[in-house]
Amino acid sequence: MDTSTDEVVTELPVLRTEVPGPNSRAVFKKDQSLLAAGNSAGSLWSELAIRDGRGAMIRDVDGNWLLDACSGTVVMNLGHGHRGVADALAEQAGLLTHFYDFATEVRVEFLETLTALLPAELDAFHLANSGSEAVEAAIRIVRSATGRYEVIAFHNAYHGRTFGALALTTGAGREGLGPMMPGVTHSVAPDPSWGRGMDDSETSATCARHLERLVKQVLTDQPAAVVIEPMQGAGGMIPIPGEFLRYLREFCDRTGALLVFDEILTGGGRTGRLWTFEHSGVIPDILLLGKGIGGGFPIGIVAGPRSVMDAGPGAEPTHNSSTFGGNPLACAAGLAAIRALEREELVENAAKVGAHLIDGLTKRLEKRQSVAEVRGLGLAIGIELVSDPISRSPAGGEFVRDVLLGLLRRGVVISSTSHVVRITPPLCLTFSQADFITEAVNSTLLELERSS
Numbered sequence: 013m014d015t016s017t018d019e020v021v022t023e024l025p026v027l028r029t030e031v032p033g034p035n036s037r038a039v040f041k042k043d044q045s046l047l048a049a050g051n052s053a054g055s056l057w058s059e060l061a062i063r064d065g066r067g068a069m070i071r072d073v074d075g076n077w078l079l080d081a082c083s084g085t086v087v088m089n090l091g092h093g094h095r096g097v098a099d100a101l102a103e104q105a106g107l108l109t110h111f112y113d114f115a116t117e118v119r120v121e122f123l124e125t126l127t128a129l130l131p132a133e134l135d136a137f138h139l140a141n142s143g144s145e146a147v148e149a150a151i152r153i154v155r156s157a158t159g160r161y162e163v164i165a166f167h168n169a170y171h172g173r174t175f176g177a178l179a180l181t182t183g184a185g186r187e188g189l190g191p192m193m194p195g196v197t198h199s200v201a202p203d204p205s206w207g208r209g210m211d212d213s214e215t216s217a218t219c220a221r222h223l224e225r226l227v228k229q230v231l232t233d234q235p236a237a238v239v240i241e242p243m244q245g246a247g248g249m250i251p252i253p254g255e256f257l258r259y260l261r262e263f264c265d266r267t268g269a270l271l272v273f274d275e276i277l278t279g280g281g282r283t284g285r286l287w288t289f290e291h292s293g294v295i296p297d298i299l300l301l302g303k304g305i306g307g308g309f310p311i312g313i314v315a316g317p318r319s320v321m322d323a324g325p326g327a328e329p330t331h332n333s334s335t336f337g338g339n340p341l342a343c344a345a346g347l348a349a350i351r352a353l354e355r356e357e358l359v360e361n362a363a364k365v366g367a368h369l370i371d372g373l374t375k376r377l378e379k380r381q382s383v384a385e386v387r388g389l390g391l392a393i394g395i396e397l398v399s400d401p402i403s404r405s406p407a408g409g410e411f412v413r414d415v416l417l418g419l420l421r422r423g424v425v426i427s428s429t430s431h432v433v434r435i436t437p438p439l440c441l442t443f444s445q446a447d448f449i450t451e452a453v454n455s456t457l458l459e460l461e462r463s464s
């Protein structure tokens with residue numbers, strides 16, 4: 013088949029075969045025979061092999077155009093095949109790909125551009141190759157700067173798979189790996205599974221009481237940092253109420269801990285604001301970015317005040333160096349991505365189309381027994397699936413898998429596999445594409461509810 017990228021791209025799915033089709037299945041099978049186990053369940057369930065993409069559409073190796081409702085894994089915020097990023101990468105690759113962490117003009121330009129978009133306090137940067145690496149660097153930085161070791165994280169948190177990041181993470185993935193990094197304690201975060209029906213003030217007060225008790229009973233009173241996602245992503249697309257973030261700001265100011273916001277999943281426009289902290293107005297001491305901020309190229313960023321970033325023994329020469337962190341390609345891609353976000357008004361689009369999509373899903377899924385709640389900010393949306401509308405216990409893995417496969421058959425791709433279905437399409441999503449997602453989710457759930 014002809015899969016040249018010049019072929020006319022459609023706005024909505026066009027299916028030539030069943031999905032996954034025969035070519036996808038063949039590539040998937042070969043790929044699996046070479047890869048070690050442990051890839052994402054979404055990739056394993058879907059058996060899809062993808063060739064290219066444009067905007068919010070991707071094309072599989074059978075020539076089916078599919079609507080990307082996940083941005084890969086919340087990375088392709090600009091959409092696929094973005095010319096600006098592709099050209100910037102090609103140009104930079106022809107100039108310089110790597111020279112350790114020596115200064116480059118492109119890095120200066122990238123960081124100056126980023127600085128202009130951040131609060132004045134966040135004026136020094138550490139660059140890494142992934143979100144997890146940024147989290148690791150942040151742990152080193154807060155311990156070095158404060159001379160303390162305790163880090164407070166939260167239930168339902170996801171911060172990555174390297175050992176420090178994994179220690180801050182809760183949930184599956186830590187089994188059988190032995191002891192985690194010491195010095196980490198998890199406190200309770202606002203969560204609809206226990207806070208349904210409570211207002212934000214009540215949930216925030218409950219969480220604050222829990223943290224104060226932890227500090228008295230379990231921790232020293234000398235925490236180095238509090239690390240939180242201002243909107244929890246993998247843990248269930250839960251926006252953390254402003255009240256609780258304001259309490260954490262006060263807690264950190266009182267105890268001398270540094271407040272770290274992990275916006276690796278949500279930073280860069282995903283929630284309809286450039287940075288998620290803008291929703292609450294709470295400015296962290298340290299901000300972590302990754303995923304979409306590199307326009308699809310791997311990157312991780314720690315931003316903080318120079319007084320913190322340069323403090324303590326961890327700031328000695330070479331102690332934070334990295335072979336690839338801050339490399340010219342990542343900086344060129346990041347610079348092109350930030351410019352595109354602004355030029356193409358994608359943050360505004362995420363706010364507008366996101367509100368339309370949340371509204372559409374909420375109304376359309378109102379009668380679906382398997383749906384407890386649609387929640388989100390901008391184009392960071394979660395649909396909470398339950399096995400029973402009365403007990404509201406989470407939907408089982410098989411049901412969640414059938415939802416993913418039902419959507420795929422309708423030409424809509426998601427990659428999340430928890431009972432909170434994550435809808436995080438590229439920020440260039442159109443209103444028609446949003447409506448297509450709504451109808452596909454509704455008809456998939458209707459079909460599954462009828463057959464169960």
Ligand SMILES: Cc1ncc(COP(=O)(O)O)c(C=O)c1O
Pocket residue numbers: 142143144145147170171172173241245246274275276277302303
């Ligand atoms: C909030 C958050 N932090 C950290 C990470 C880890 O990033 P990476 O997978 O790039 O290491 C993720 C990845 O999903 C994330 O969602």
